[in-house]
Amino acid sequence: MENLHFEYEVAGNNFSQAGMASDAVKSTLKKMGIASEDIRRVAIAMYEGEINMVIHGGGGVAVIDIFFDHIEIKLIDHGKGIENIELAMTPGYSTAEDEIRALGFGAGMGLPNMKKYADVLEIESEVGVGTTVYIRVDFH
Amino acid sequence: MENNYFHTVFLDADKCKGCVTCMKRCPTEAIRVRNGKASVFYDRCIGCGECVRLCPSHAKLASYDSFDTINDFKYKIALPAPSLYGQFNNLTDVNYVLNGLLALGFDEVFEVGRGAEYASAVTKIIFDQNKVKYPVISTACPAVLELILSRYHNLKDNLLNILAPVDISAKLARDKAIKRGIPPEDIGVYFISPCPAKVYALKLGVGVNKPYVDRVLSTGEVYMKLVPAMNKLEPSDLKPLSKMGNLGLHWATSGGEATATFRSKYLAADGIENVKHILDGLEDNTLTEVDFIELDACAGGCVGGVLNVENPFVAKARIRQLRMKLPATSSNILADEGKPLSYYVWEDEPQFKNFDKLDENRLSAMQKLMEVENLLNTLPQYDCGMCGAPSCRAFAEDVVSGIVSDKCPRLDTEVKNETK
Ligand SMILES: Nc1ncnc2c1ncn2[C@@H]1O[C@H](COP(=O)(O)OP(=O)(O)O)[C@@H](O)[C@H]1O
Ligand code: SF4
Ligand SMILES: [Mg+2]
Numbered sequence: 001m002e003n004l005h006f007e008y009e010v011a012g013n014n015f016s017q018a019g020m021a022s023d024a025v026k027s028t029l030k031k032m033g034i035a036s037e038d039i040r041r042v043a044i045a046m047y048e049g050e051i052n053m054v055i056h057g058g059g060g061v062a063v064i065d066i067f068f069d070h071i072e073i074k075l076i077d078h079g080k081g082i083e084n085i086e087l088a089m090t091p092g093y094s095t096a097e098d099e100i101r102a103l104g105f106g107a108g109m110g111l112p113n114m115k116k117y118a119d120v121l122e123i124e125s126e127v128g129v130g131t132t133v134y135i136r137v138d139f140h
Numbered sequence: 141m142e143n144n145y146f147h148t149v150f151l152d153a154d155k156c157k158g159c160v161t162c163m164k165r166c167p168t169e170a171i172r173v174r175n176g177k178a179s180v181f182y183d184r185c186i187g188c189g190e191c192v193r194l195c196p197s198h199a200k201l202a203s204y205d206s207f208d209t210i211n212d213f214k215y216k217i218a219l220p221a222p223s224l225y226g227q228f229n230n231l232t233d234v235n236y237v238l239n240g241l242l243a244l245g246f247d248e249v250f251e252v253g254r255g256a257e258y259a260s261a262v263t264k265i266i267f268d269q270n271k272v273k274y275p276v277i278s279t280a281c282p283a284v285l286e287l288i289l290s291r292y293h294n295l296k297d298n299l300l301n302i303l304a305p306v307d308i309s310a311k312l313a314r315d316k317a318i319k320r321g322i323p324p325e326d327i328g329v330y331f332i333s334p335c336p337a338k339v340y341a342l343k344l345g346v347g348v349n350k351p352y353v354d355r356v357l358s359t360g361e362v363y364m365k366l367v368p369a370m371n372k373l374e375p376s377d378l379k380p381l382s383k384m385g386n387l388g389l390h391w392a393t394s395g396g397e398a399t400a401t402f403r404s405k406y407l408a409a410d411g412i413e414n415v416k417h418i419l420d421g422l423e424d425n426t427l428t429e430v431d432f433i434e435l436d437a438c439a440g441g442c443v444g445g446v447l448n449v450e451n452p453f454v455a456k457a458r459i460r461q462l463r464m465k466l467p468a469t470s471s472n473i474l475a476d477e478g479k480p481l482s483y484y485v486w487e488d489e490p491q492f493k494n495f496d497k498l499d500e501n502r503l504s505a506m507q508k509l510m511e512v513e514n515l516l517n518t519l520p521q522y523d524c525g526m527c528g529a530p531s532c533r534a535f536a537e538d539v540v541s542g543i544v545s546d547k548c549p550r551l552d553t554e555v556k557n558e559t560k
Contacts, residue, residue, distance in 0.1 A: 004506060004509055019420070032497070032498070033494065033497040034502075036294045039423075043294075047425070068506060
């Protein structure tokens with residue numbers, strides 16, 4: 001059986017629309033009858049990734065593939081890229097500017113949370129070229 | 141679409157013009173327009189009353205018990221909602237309302253505002269015991285609770301597991317009457333409700349083993365009878381019946397419940413779309429800086445309920461004025477009743493539902509989702525509502541679920557126009 005495939009545009013620096021792709025994914029998973037704890041993990045990991053695309057990545061596209069027993073989420077942007085991925089993964093590390101922090105973002109917990117809730121998290125990034133985040137969450 | 145679920149709202153079919161207003165604005169997409177008339181999937185209805193509020197033809201009506209049911213019991217206890225006090229012009233003393241209720245034939249009154257103060261006191265204890273998952277979400281608005289139970293299962297452990305103020309009031313009032321020797325079968329507890337959500341929650345008994353409230357009356361209908369009765373009262377007739385403090389009355393408006401918890405990091409949101417937004421955020425774990433969340437389906441809080449007569453903003457202003465006249469709420473009111481904490485908590489866990497699931501079997505649900513996507517790709521995606529569904533996606537889901545077998549009428553006309 002093939003999988004369910006969705007693509008969502010994520011607009012850069014548009015905070016009012018941030019989270020719309022993850023809301024759509026949540027809604028699909030509820031229709032599939034996925035366990036709420038798994039939906040929660042997908043929601044948190046994807047929302048953090050989506051917000052990063054909005055704040056740091058200048059927007060991009062979220063490519064979603066839902067299989068019977070897992071979901072794969074690719075968040076692709078062509079923004080400024082991450083110089084040191086290991087450093088970026090450190091809890092509390094953030095390059096967000098003060099005005100972004102004033103909006104309540106930039107606590108530096110996004111990537112650590114994604115790592116915590118995803119079964120697989122892979123980040124490919126090149127400075128000046130962009131970032132691709134791959135998230136996989138297995139269903140129980 | 142007719143089924144065994146409680147009918148929260150019903151239609152005056154003669155008045156319904158088949159416009160798509162209610163269908164488009166229903167927060168759970170529970171309405172379809174069939175054969176030119178609106179109809180409801182009652183299993184998806186959360187009783188928020190948006191359709192009643194928005195219908196331009198006044199064809200949507202909320203269900204409640206008629207005032208004539210006052211004769212159903214020998215000993216009648218009236219439970220006025222805090223929002224009731226906001227309905228009256230120039231009300232100087234809440235005792236006019238309570239004495240007016242006695243004049244209408246009730247034998248006793250128990251203010252739900254008083255019950256709310258017990259709920260606040262219990263909430264404080266539960267916080268102090270620290271046996272909660274933050275942020276704690278209020279469960280006092282049954283429309284919000286129903287939305288969470290049907291759609292936000294992740295938030296289960298965050299729910300405040302205490303009885304709603306109306307249930308606390310009904311339980312206490314009934315127990316006291318029995319203690320005074322009134323035969324239980326003679327006692328009728330009547331709640332004067334601001335909304336259809338409370339009607340169904342009390343009829344079904346959400347969070348309680350069996351309903352404590354016997355009849356749910358509409359604020360609007362009681363108001364019409366109460367005003368003349370209140371006008372006849374002389375100041376000298378007025379018995380000091382009110383036991384409610386100013387925190388209890390505050391529950392009538394959004395933020396009142398949150399204020400009464402005495403926590404600084406609370407959030408209060410009102411209006412069903414705002415509530416949905418907050419719940420979505422909670423699922424994504426984005427609201428970590430608050431510890432208590434009050435959510436009211438109606439804009440303004442319960443003063444915005446559709447069974448009220450007065451504009452919510454006017455009612456809110458009046459409630460503020462009246463609160464200043466009430467005594468401060470005592471900090472250990474629970475001692476007055478001498479009941480254990482367990483008296484006030486859920487007797488029964490409310491049931492979670494899943495009307496979102498397209499099929500019990502995950503594989504079949506996926507198959508259906510694929511069919512929905514394929515069908516959706518052929519639709520114009522205008523969400524125009526001509527098919528009688530609130531969106532092209534809802535229409536596609538109805539088709540795939542076998543609820544309708546129609547074609548998209550928009551597509552049909554466009555194809556016909558092209559071939560002309
Ligand atoms: N898509 C992205 N594009 C560029 N930089 C990113 C991206 N995602 C994360 N980063 C970098 O990694 C840092 C840490 O990310 P995160 O843990 O989500 O914290 P925060 O978003 O709060 O800063 C960010 O401050 C940013 O420098
Ligand atoms: S906010 Fe109050 S009036 Fe409105 S649905 Fe909820 S409980 Fe009823
Ligand atoms: Mg982040």
